[in-house]
Amino acid sequence: MVTANRPGDRPPEDLTARARIRDAALAQFAEHGFAGATLKGVAEAAGVSIGLVQHHFGAKDALRQACDTYAAETLGSLDGLGVTGGEITDPDFLSRMFQHSPLILRYVARAMVDGSPSAASFFDSGASAAEAFLSRTWPERFPPGSDRVRDAAAVMAAMHQATVVLHRHLSRRMGADVLAAENTARIGLAMFDVYASMAEFAASDTGTAIRDAAHTYQRGTSTSQNGPDDDRDR
Numbered sequence: 758m759v760t761a762n763r764p765g766d767r768p769p770e771d772l773t774a775r776a777r778i779r780d781a782a783l784a785q786f787a788e789h790g791f792a793g794a795t796l797k798g799v800a801e802a803a804g805v806s807i808g809l810v811q812h813h814f815g816a817k818d819a820l821r822q823a824c825d826t827y828a829a830e831t832l833g834s835l836d837g838l839g840v841t842g843g844e845i846t847d848p849d850f851l852s853r854m855f856q857h858s859p860l861i862l863r864y865v866a867r868a869m870v871d872g873s874p875s876a877a878s879f880f881d882s883g884a885s886a887a888e889a890f891l892s893r894t895w896p897e898r899f900p901p902g903s904d905r906v907r908d909a910a911a912v913m914a915a916m917h918q919a920t921v922v923l924h925r926h927l928s929r930r931m932g933a934d935v936l937a938a939e940n941t942a943r944i945g946l947a948m949f950d951v952y953a954s955m956a957e958f959a960a961s962d963t964g965t966a967i968r969d970a971a972h973t974y975q976r977g978t979s980t981s982q983n984g985p986d987d988d989r990d991r
Contacts, residue, residue: 775813777803779827780860782820787863790871791821825868825875828861829882859936866921866936883914920944 781803785794796817800807814820869876888910891899899906920927920935927935927944935944958964 774803774805774809778805778810778813778820779823782814783824783828783860783864786821786824787860787867790867791817791873792871796820821873821875824864825878828864829875829878831858831861832865832879832882859938859941862921862924862936862941865918866924869918869922880914880918883918884911887911887913887917917948920948 778799782794782799785799785802788794789798794817796807796810799820800810803810810820814823865879867873868879888899888906891910891913892901892906899909924936931940931943933940933943935941959968
């Protein structure tokens with residue numbers, strides 16, 4: 758069962774009744790989905806009355822909207838995670854991020870699976886952050902606004918977010934709850950191993966041949982559908 762974070766998992770300024778209710782709602786929505794979660798269950802998990810839940814958030818729809826907003830603001834963009842400023846290389850920064858993200862990641866995972874109204878927003882936010890990161894880091898390979906950076910960013914977001922959506926299967930295969938605070942780094946470390954290995958493969962003769970074949974196929978498909986004068990940016 759997923760429970761709200763313990764008081765020690767949150768900074769003192771975030772230990773208000775409203776924050777406890779929000780955290781309980783994140784956990785209840787993550788475990789039961791929006792349809793299965795109840796205000797009574799949220800109140801019990803937060804240790805407050807239903808009346809206090811309604812006082813702070815009103816109906817269940819408003820409570821979900823508050824959770825959506827909090828999740829979006831907390832996850833932020835790649836810049837918000839310190840990629841540009843360099844904070845993400847600080848072990849203390851990473852420790853805080855891993856400590857406070859599991860509950861939100863479980864919530865987002867359930868929202869994506871259930872197809873909630875916020876699912877598209879979460880995905881688009883990740884894709885937009887990836888697009889900005891790719892264009893800023895490799896502007897010649899991924900020109901801003903190009904089809905190439907749009908496609909790469911969308912695939913990158915899908916690959917990364919899939920590890921959250923499929924966290925139960927990952928946990929089963931990896932032998933540990935990968936969204937638990939003590940294990941969340943394992944996904945990132947595995948990604949680094951995969952990216953490093955695939956970069957070597959992509960640069961190999963076989964990888965180059967596969968990429969060239971894919972380009973040839975794509976050009977042939979584009980020409981047959983749009984005519985020989987099609988010059989879309991790829």
